[in-house]
Amino acid sequence: MIKTYALRTWTFLKSLRLTIVLLSLLMALVVLCTLAQVEMGTAGAVNAYMRSFIVWRQFAALPFPIPIFPGAALVGLFLTINLAGRTLELQRTWAKAGLWLVHVGLVVLFAGEFVAGMMQVDTNLSIEVGQTVNYVQSYKNTELAVIDVTDPTWDEVYSVPDTALAKGGAIAIQGTPITLNVKRYFANAELSNLPPGAPPSLATAGVGTGVAVVERPLVSADNEMNQASVFVEPVASGHSYGVWLASVAMGAPQAFTHEGRTYTLAMRLRRQYLPYAFTLKQFRHDVYPGTDIPKNFSSLVQVVNPSRSESREVLIYMNQPLRYEGKTFYQASFGKNDTLSILSVVENPGWLLPYVSCVLVALGLLVHFAIVLRRSLKRRQGQKGA
């Protein structure tokens, strides 16, 4: 009974009808995702439609979101299974070698997209001419940076990710005597000066004592930014330093001193520090003569990596990224009157898979063509001989 059921399921999973349904769903998802970008921004729409197993929608009449469509991750998973099933059905003969290669190539392509969806990390590196930067920062994720700034040369940076703050409770900062008690976390909030007569702020220390914080719905559009904010109480050696407000909307760190060591608190975009540094030597923004139409953007950077005893100049320009230590640095944007260059940084462990897939598919088609051609020529020769 179970065997019959499993066999039926497997027959369904590898059926050509399912292939067509899944491809149709993928096409529909591409259209829906494109339309959703207007409202949700590129990253928001891609995450909601292409990198999720289920597409959820929040309707005003309902208190909770409901599933409205299968996400591309789910469709892709079924398509991979379907493709694998169809591949296994191919005859294991040399005559089908080309088709095997094509199918395997397609499976690799889908696997590559899965790896990208689950493991790709998108960050950026913003650097001004003459500046040296040794970190990349997230576009959306934030962190509460607790920084021991006592040493005149070094900063000890303790990064508390927003996901930990969202859970609340007490967060021990290992390596310091400090424990942070998260009083309240806002994934997005609006800050304003506390009007006279308003209820007092949760903060009892720092600038936050005079700031009103109002929770706001999350935003995902490209030009919008969630103003993550948190009320935290640093406690060290049993002594409370009051409740502080840290927010992405506040540009400056605030500080307290414990046993001669000064710690700053700042909510900011999440950083990943690198074991190497980039110095921007020159940024070029060339335009076609007599117009404002961009012709070229390029950043000349000095890459210094002490662990490799390396110091070399690299020119990063449009369609010519730098691949370095598992990261790819693309020329993405600029600002500050052409003195600031913004590099988009992509870390995708599966970046090679689409290339492997293309080679396999191309090779498979060539092999299949050669086999069919050979068979056809043989048949013709046979006909001539007869």
Place this chain on the structure above:
Amino acid sequence: MPIPSIPSHHSRFSPLPTSLLALTGLLGLGCRSDQVMHYRVPKEAVATHPDHPGHAEEGMPAQAPSGADLPQPPTPTAKGALKWSLPKGWSELPGEGMRFATLKTPISGRLEATVVVLPGPAGGELANVNRWRGQIGLPPLDEPGLAKSRVALKTKAGAVNVYDFTSEGQAKSRMVTGYISTPDGNTWFLKMTGDAAPVAKAKPDFMTLLGSLHLD
């Protein structure tokens, strides 16, 4: 795309456990760590990137004093607040967020005038001026450089320190700012920034506005 193939019923491949395993693995990979990370990094030469998302456009000092010395935030509507007279054609909108007011000028082009009030010294004059210079891509100044750039303007509210900076580069930005501390302990920033041409046009009116500053 799968190519139609000859059906076969001899496969021993068991897809369900394999795909469940793959799915579990991929979901596991998608999880992000909630752990506190530690880095030891050299001190940064330039503190902020105000053009990036996530940084306040205006309002906060680059370095704050230590906690025990932090003054209370301002109550700008209370007695002792700074007042000004608007030049002809200018209008004022109440501020949003941490901004006290936004000033609209009749001049077209990329131009913005804002008023921000912060408690206490708000990180100090040098830090704030260098932060503004950083916003238009200029290098930081030292104390003697700051004194050279400063023009003191006498008003009924006290002396206003005025700074006028123009960036380098293909499209020049300009920034004119007034910096004044009021007797209630607050620090006020009146800042006009934008493309060099419209800022130059609006500067005489902005200077008139700064000259009109008085206490409530």
